[in-house]
Amino acid sequence: MNITDLTVKELSEKLKSREISSLEATKEYFDKIEKTDGEINAYVRLTRDAAVRQAEEADKIIAEGKATPLTGIPYGMKDNICTKGSVTSCASKMLENFNPPYDAFVTKKMLGENAIMLGKTNMDEFAMGSTTENSAFKVTKNPRNTERVPGGSSGGSAAAVAANEAAFTLGSDTGGSIRQPAAFCGVVGFKPTYGTVSRNGLVAFASSLDQIGPLTKNVEDAAIVLNAVAGHDALDSTSVDRAYDDFTSEMTMGVKGMKAALPKEYFGEGINPEVKEAVMNAAKAFEKMGAEIEEVSIPAMEYALPAYYVISSSEASSNLARFDGVRYGYRADGEYEDMDDFYKNTRSEGFGKEVKRRIMLGSFALSSGYYDAYYKKALQVRTLIINDFNKIFEKHDFIISPVAPTVAYKIGEKMAAPVEMYLGDIYTVPVNIAGLPAISMPCGNDSEGLPIGMQLIGKAFSEKTLIRAGYAFEKEGL
Numbered sequence: 001m002n003i004t005d006l007t008v009k010e011l012s013e014k015l016k017s018r019e020i021s022s023l024e025a026t027k028e029y030f031d032k033i034e035k036t037d038g039e040i041n042a043y044v045r046l047t048r049d050a051a052v053r054q055a056e057e058a059d060k061i062i063a064e065g066k067a068t069p070l071t072g073i074p075y076g077m078k079d080n081i082c083t084k085g086s087v088t089s090c091a092s093k094m095l096e097n098f099n100p101p102y103d104a105f106v107t108k109k110m111l112g113e114n115a116i117m118l119g120k121t122n123m124d125e126f127a128m129g130s131t132t133e134n135s136a137f138k139v140t141k142n143p144r145n146t147e148r149v150p151g152g153s154s155g156g157s158a159a160a161v162a163a164n165e166a167a168f169t170l171g172s173d174t175g176g177s178i179r180q181p182a183a184f185c186g187v188v189g190f191k192p193t194y195g196t197v198s199r200n201g202l203v204a205f206a207s208s209l210d211q212i213g214p215l216t217k218n219v220e221d222a223a224i225v226l227n228a229v230a231g232h233d234a235l236d237s238t239s240v241d242r243a244y245d246d247f248t249s250e251m252t253m254g255v256k257g258m259k260a261a262l263p264k265e266y267f268g269e270g271i272n273p274e275v276k277e278a279v280m281n282a283a284k285a286f287e288k289m290g291a292e293i294e295e296v297s298i299p300a301m302e303y304a305l306p307a308y309y310v311i312s313s314s315e316a317s318s319n320l321a322r323f324d325g326v327r328y329g330y331r332a333d334g335e336y337e338d339m340d341d342f343y344k345n346t347r348s349e350g351f352g353k354e355v356k357r358r359i360m361l362g363s364f365a366l367s368s369g370y371y372d373a374y375y376k377k378a379l380q381v382r383t384l385i386i387n388d389f390n391k392i393f394e395k396h397d398f399i400i401s402p403v404a405p406t407v408a409y410k411i412g413e414k415m416a417a418p419v420e421m422y423l424g425d426i427y428t429v430p431v432n433i434a435g436l437p438a439i440s441m442p443c444g445n446d447s448e449g450l451p452i453g454m455q456l457i458g459k460a461f462s463e464k465t466l467i468r469a470g471y472a473f474e475k476e477g478l
Helices: 008-016 022-040 048-063 105-113 155-162 179-185 219-229 273-288 301-322 339-350 353-366 372-393 418-423 429-434 463-477
Strands: 043-046 074-078 116-121 168-173 188-191 211-216 259-263 292-296 398-402 438-445 451-457
Touching (some): 008 048, 022 043, 022 074, 022 116, 043 155, 048 116, 074 155, 105 219, 155 168, 155 179, 168 219, 179 188, 188 219, 188 463, 219 438, 219 463, 273 398, 273 451, 273 463, 301 372, 301 418, 353 372, 398 463, 451 463
Parallel strands (some): 074 116
Antiparallel strands (some): 043 116, 168 211, 188 438, 398 451
């Protein structure tokens, strides 16, 4: 077996036993990237020199017997997570040469674990999109079928894991941006409870929705990475101050006696029949393993998508106002009549089409005369959705659903129809609106061999329950 085929757990064990070195593993990954990434485009930039130095240091730590589960493990970092000494561009012309003066909370966590950052992974510009076609630099392709999109916005992170170009990656999830690409690429993606992983150093899209999480080859790896990045951060006011137990501690307990919910709204009109069949078969597998399955309803589900796009676009228009060409980032050339003309030219040239679309939507929703009708109403819908989930979790341990209505579609297929693309987020956005944890994992393939993803949703801070259920399905349900 090649080094790049190994899971995080397997690679960690081989590093600790000194069967292989971190430097050897790191070079193997760069060789793999050199061979395959010319077609996949998972990375926007590599950090080869720094990675080699980190690997040499990791080998010393392993030799001293001080290794953690991620010491010496090569990984990829989404390009909207700040890394001091390496450009963080958010796949945008606006930040093409931005070198952050500090590390994000999760970057510091990875440095503390002595994990090896191979590079920054491609994404939809400022995390706005579902295909990774909105990157200012390149279009990422799905390793399972290079004519298809890898999903987005963490498409580069998912593709890197699926193509064995990283042992794991970190992504961000605002409305499904970890889970949907994980489903399209046939890997595991975990969106933790809002506040479990600090957003400090994550370039903000929608502050009340964004959450960092891992993309991995299996459920156990996701739990291992989550152990490393979860924790309170005094520099992030939305970071929850609580104790986090080992996320792997209940992993092997099985699902016997647990109750799972199947929301009927997730299996209605618009879902591909093969996707529906695969997820329903997964539910039957849980039943065979001893879980009780019950159909439930989320009445506010029909309002989730419009509420999400109003909230996220409004917060995006506010967050992206800082990119004005004055302090840092792209600055338009030429003569200007006044500062308004300067701002207009800089932002028109620096931002891509999808980002500008969402800024305009958000600015409209927040404008005088429309705030109550749109933004305030969306926040009221948010409360309804939270209440619907709370009602389900009074009697159920987790929810089973599809991740997306379809499998990965062809590159270019949805670019001319943004609303159609937005509809693909219907099953993932309610989780972000309610701030809940959810895991995306493969549950089969369609007739063309494309991966189908299943989503397990839990109540707040029930990550261990989802890991337990996901691990059981991975071992016995497939």
